Amino acid sequence: MREMRRKQSQLPQEEAWRILKECSYMTLATINEDGSPYCVPLSPVLIEHNIYFHCAKEGQKLEGILRQPKVCISAVGFMQPVAGKHTITYESVIAAGWAEPVEDLEEKLNVLIELCLRYSPGMTREEVIDDCRKGADATQIIKIRVEELTAKKK
Numbered sequence: 001m002r003e004m005r006r007k008q009s010q011l012p013q014e015e016a017w018r019i020l021k022e023c024s025y026m027t028l029a030t031i032n033e034d035g036s037p038y039c040v041p042l043s044p045v046l047i048e049h050n051i052y053f054h055c056a057k058e059g060q061k062l063e064g065i066l067r068q069p070k071v072c073i074s075a076v077g078f079m080q081p082v083a084g085k086h087t088i089t090y091e092s093v094i095a096a097g098w099a100e101p102v103e104d105l106e107e108k109l110n111v112l113i114e115l116c117l118r119y120s121p122g123m124t125r126e127e128v129i130d131d132c133r134k135g136a137d138a139t140q141i142i143k144i145r146v147e148e149l150t151a152k153k154k
Helices: 013-022 060-067 105-119 125-138
Strands: 026-031 037-042 045-047 050-055 070-081 088-101 140-153
Touching: 013 045, 013 070, 013 088, 013 140, 026 050, 026 060, 037 060, 045 105, 050 105, 060 088, 060 140, 105 125, 105 140
Parallel strands: none
Antiparallel strands: 026 037, 026 070, 045 050, 050 140, 070 088, 088 140
């Protein structure tokens, strides 16, 4: 990635990881077969500085990753217009890295459990584990090994 133009807005790496962990969704950018860009929102979970998400076992998102595993993620922690001004306050992250399907069954199940616990409020851990075991075969988990990470805040 290029260096940030407005260095005074750059946040430390710890803050970038916090934003990634807390954000509601991220956007994944891949490249289609014809070279055109493809961006899609994801419901992620961050585990040990890796970004994980689930998807179907077929489709444009997975095809793009398998064809070219170098991907880019963008996330916004918060955004709020400033009253009476033509500006906003925000914090955001851009991450680049390598995406790969998770093949290890234990890793896949652990990620599914973390995803479900995060995005299924009100369910017990036992309910989540039972559902994840039932649905693991029908779900593809992707892991992004983050290599570059920048964050900024205004």
